[in-house]
Amino acid sequence: MVSLEVIFLGTSAAMPTADRSLSSIVVNRNGTLLIFDAGEGMQYNFIRANLGFNKKTLLFITHLHSDHILGILGFLQTLSLQGRTLPIDIFGPKPLHDFIFENIKLLRINLTFQINIHKISDSKGILVEEKEYKILYCKSEHGPGVCSYAYCVVEKNRPGKFDIKKARTLEIPEGELYSLLQQGIDIVDKNRVIHSSEIVGQTRPGRKIGISGDTRPSENLCNFFKNCDLLIFESTFSSNELLKAKESYHSTAIETATLAKLASVHRLCLTHFSSRYKDLEVLLDEARSVFFPTELAFDLKTICVNYKN
Structure with missing residues (x-):
């Protein structure tokens, strides 16, 4: 049985709070770490989650806003100080390459391992294809001039049951x-x-996890996230702040839940909460009024994604 779990390292929006760090999510597939975004200081919760410093690791960046990328440098330095030797592949919008290498040079970070940066330029496609799974990407909507992406981890079909x-x-x-x-x-x-x-019976579907990044909901994303076993989608605002959500190209809890329902996902987890909300039950109640299988993310929360059959 191949394990698949999601660990939230940071669940706050632009500003951290006393109990929520900035955006970062790890999908741990049988010991391979697929990290999505690296908000400032994310290595702290990475260490607390005991994920390991020298495992196969791939890092995917949704967009180049500070609350999603400033943790990259500290993370790389922490791995080096721990003696990492395995290379890391990093994927994201084109300017990511210069951001990382210029800062490594300025800060004189001495890496003990190789980093390979892959620039995303198309609107959708396959980033990584392994024997048992692949990583897909799709352009999202986070405002004029902002190149942003959503991602899916999609397992390939498994053999049928052996009689x-x-x-x-x-x-x-x-x-x-x-x-x-x-x-x-x-x-x-x-x-x-x-x-x-x-x-041997009919082949059985693998599992699918969707991660939105920061975005407005859209038909493209609804199709992209179709039939996800777990959809992790930003829920920065409540419905009372719809105008603010539209102005800043974020989503409300009701909009997120509506997309999840239309996409026929199995389970929805809200994240990326504005620090203005002291009680997140407001967002949860709104979302559940549309799509009941919804839950809230919190730092170091772990979700196990099981096979349907």
Whole structure:
């Protein structure tokens, strides 16, 4: 069973609060760390979450606003001080390359590992494709002149369930032949052809996690996040601040919940809260009035994303 969990390192909007740090989310897939945004000081909660300093790590930046990127340099320096040796791949809008390397030079940060920066320029596509999953991106709407992206972690389909009882009834030797059948390959055993479909059921869907970054809701994002097992979407304002949300290209809780409902997602988690809200139940109640399977993020909250079947 491949583990898949989300850890929130920071859940506040532009300004941190006493109990909420700036934006950063980790998707931990069986020990591979997929980090989305790096708000200032994010390495503190990264350490508290005990995620490890020398694991395969990829960093994805939604946009180049300070509350989403100022933690990159401190994070890289912390990893170096801990003796990291594995390279890190970083993905984001074009200016990200200059921001990182110019500041590394100015601050004289001595890295103990290689960083590879990948510039995103298209409106949507595949950023990373591994054997079992891929990372997709889609342009979001965070204002004129702001290049911003949403991301999805999408697992590929899994093999169907293996009917061990039937395999034993047919006296198929365990081991290599079981493996071939599981991979969808027909076998020959004792002068008989056994089709994989006789033993293995229909392929089963993998899991899908969507991460919005800062954005207005849109039809493009609704389609992009279709059928997510977990959607993490910004909810900076309540419905009373709709005009403010539109002016600053953010979303309200009701707008976020409406998008989640239209996208047929399984579960919604709100994050990126304005510091003006001392009681976030207001946002939760608004969202649940439209889409009940909604919850609030908080720093160091962990969500396990399980298979549907």
